[in-house]
Amino acid sequence: MTILTVACEGGGNVRVTMAQESQLADFTVDCPAGSAGVGSVTLPAGVMKFGSFTVGVDASDENIRWGLTVTQPE
Numbered sequence: 001m002t003i004l005t006v007a008c009e010g011g012g013n014v015r016v017t018m019a020q021e022s023q024l025a026d027f028t029v030d031c032p033a034g035s036a037g038v039g040s041v042t043l044p045a046g047v048m049k050f051g052s053f054t055v056g057v058d059a060s061d062e063n064i065r066w067g068l069t070v071t072q073p074e
Contacts, residue, residue: 002048003071004055005040009033012060016068020053031064045074 008014008031016039018025024047029039057066 001045001072001074002043003040003069003073004043005038005069005071006057006066007036007038008059008064008066009036010061010064012064013037014060014064014066015056015058017056017058018053018070019056020049020051024048024053031059031066048072 004018004025006014006016006029008029010031011033013028013030015028024043025041027039027041030037057068
């Protein structure tokens, strides 16, 4: 299992993509002003293959602050 989590703040939103040979995840997180917005996706075991992957974060405004974690608990 792989868990991709994004938190953001600042007004607007962030679009998050994750790929490894093909796109594995694509979601948007609302980023309110003055509080945190959080979004995540869980990929079942076996979806991620051994090796590298890419994650893209596209913020709707340059003032949005965001943080990202990728966790593989097994």
